[in-house]
Amino acid sequence: DIQMTQSPSTLSASVGDRVTITCRASQSIVTWLAWYQQKPGRAPNLLIYQASNLESGVPSRFSGSGSGTEFTLTISRLQPDDFATYYCQQYDSSPLTFGGGTKVEIK
Amino acid sequence: QVQLQESGPRLVRPSESLSLTCTVSGGSVSSGSDYWNWIRQPPGKGLQWIGYIFQSGGTTYNPSLKSRVTISLDTSKRQFSLKMTSMTPADTAVYYCARGLRFAPWGQGTLVTVSS
Numbered sequence: 270d271i272q273m274t275q276s277p278s279t280l281s282a283s284v285g286d287r288v289t290i291t292c293r294a295s296q297s298i299v300t301w302l303a304w305y306q307q308k309p310g311r312a313p314n315l316l317i318y319q320a321s322n323l324e325s326g327v328p329s330r331f332s333g334s335g336s337g338t339e340f341t342l343t344i345s346r347l348q349p350d351d352f353a354t355y356y357c358q359q360y361d362s363s364p365l366t367f368g369g370g371t372k373v374e375i376k
Numbered sequence: 377q378v379q380l381q382e383s384g385p386r387l388v389r390p391s392e393s394l395s396l397t398c399t400v401s402g403g404s405v406s407s408g409s410d411y412w413n414w415i416r417q418p419p420g421k422g423l424q425w426i427g428y429i430f431q432s433g434g435t436t437y438n439p440s441l442k443s444r445v446t447i448s449l450d451t452s453k454r455q456f457s458l459k460m461t462s463m464t465p466a467d468t469a470v471y472y473c474a475r476g477l478r479f480a481p482w483g484q485g486t487l488v489t490v491s492s
Contacts, residue, residue, distance in 0.1 A: 270439075303478040312472055312482035313423065324480065356423060360477040364438040365413075365425040 271295050271359050275368035281376040288344040290371045292357035297337045301361035304333055304342045307370075308353045316355075317342065347373070378403040380473050380483035388467075388490050394460040398473030398483055399453070406431050406451040411477055414447060414458045416469040417485075424469075429456055463490045 272295035282288050292302065300320035305313035315324045317333035320340055330345040344351055352375055357368040384396035398412070405412060414426040427437035429447045437445050446459045460467065470485040 301477075305479070312474075312485050313479070314482075315478060315480040318478040318480075358423075358479070363436050364440070365477065367423040367425070369422050 270364055271298060271362060271366055273357055273359055273366050273368040275355075275357055275371050277371060278369065279372045279374060281374045282347050283376045284347055284349060286347045286376075288347050288351075288373060290342045290355055290357075290373075292335075292340045292342070292368050294338045294340075294359055294361075298359045298361035300336050301359055302333075302335070302340050303358045303360065304331075305356045305358065306351075306353045307356065313356060344373075378475060378481060380475065380481060382471060382473050382483045382486040384471075384486060384488070386486065386488060388463045388488060389492055390464055390490055392463055394458070394463050394467070394471075394488060396458045396471055396473075396486065396488070397455050398457070399455050400475075401454070403454075404451070405449060405454050405456060410475055412447075412449065412456045413474045413476075413479060414445075415472045415474055415479065415482075416467075417472070418466075418469045419487075426458065426460075426471075465490045 274293045276291050302320045304317040307313040321333045332343050354370045354372045356370050379401045381399050388394050411428040413428040429435045429449050444461045449456045468490045470487050472485045474482040
């Protein structure tokens with residue numbers, strides 16, 4: 270199985286901050302990586318696919334980068350609606366696997 | 377636009393089987409090249425992919441659950457289903473259905489509790 274490791278597990282930030290979350294794969298996944306946002310009691314919502322492609326309807330303050338084994342999700346200017354948990358997920362090979370999540374909290 | 381909705385029992389007894397159905401609206405389960413997935417999330421924990429069925433009927437399961445899981449497709453009803461056997465309290469989770477290899481959209485999820 271490909272292990273996905275996210276860091277940090279928790280991040281405290283203020284509205285307007287630039288936030289970066291890292292996801293590392295245990296082997297190369299090329300760019301077969303997605304990022305999701307999940308709010309309490311809700312299903313995850315796709316933000317980014319193929320490492321850097323913004324899903325339709327997702328605000329442009331979200332961006333993704335990386336290839337191979339190291340990837341980042343950046344929120345350029347944190348908004349109140351962005352306080353949530355973020356997950357990365359690889360879809361290079363089965364079993365499809367997720368990172369452990371990064372909770373973005375209000376500082 | 378495609379929407380997914382899970383249905384099934386909320387309470388399962390230990391050692392019994394779970395059966396859940398995902399109904400797809402706004403699209404077909406047999407067109408294109410879509411994968412139809414089941415994913416679960418124990419309370420307060422992360423996400424685990426259970427498996428998928430391809431529109432042709434082929435399946436792939438998470439090896440950690442493979443011996444207990446069957447996913448099937450009913451194109452006439454626009455549904456796909458999950459059966460998981462030998463349930464234990466460790467299987468208590470919110471169960472989601474989702475489309476694609478990058479999962480979108482998702483159903484709203486259904487909390488399944490395994491308890492006597």
